[in-house]
Amino acid sequence: SQQGEEDPQALSIQEGENATMNCSYKTSINNLQWYRQNSGRGLVHLILIRSNEREKHSGRLRVTLDTSKKSSSLLITASRAADTASYFCATDSFYNTDKLIFGTGTRLQVFP
């Protein structure tokens, strides 16, 4: 079965630095979504990128998708302490299903 795996598992940076998180998956997809989860809270949708897209931007977020490598990256530029959270990628399946398969997540800590 397909599986999203993020790396690194944990990342600590200073405010103002950029944070890059990577996600790999195993099977063909239609789209990939990134979510943020503050400790013990709900999942906040950040961005969706489709399999025919290579890059997408939203504010300080930049997502890339390389379907040949079955990987995606999330870049947060000019990070803030409020960006401290866990970040997950979630993929659907190419085969006519809308369930999302979540990765293990990257825990990002941004120090002021």
Next chain:
Amino acid sequence: EPEVTQTPSHQVTQMGQEVILRCVPISNHLYFYWYRQILGQKVEFLVSFYNNEISEKSEIFDDQFSVERPDGSNFTLKIRSTKLEDSAMYFCASSERGQGYEQYFGPGTRLTVT
């Protein structure tokens, strides 16, 4: 901005009891989902629901689980006889168009089974 809401935020129940978790999806959305996250683990798909019927369910979603859309706004998950291993955060999600479109999640209900 419209959002998915869930109640209660925290539910404590004894093993063997029935629980109903409630969700109000975003009003113009047609596709509804339940996921769960056991502490420290991945978010796992439970069930998807469209046009008043289950469209897909996972192996976790056994006969102890059921979903219902009792009216035009609520979407519920019932666990008939809770087990200790049902303790988890349960997330409801909704999507306007289903596959290929964003799924928006609620804040979750933390279920603790004692």
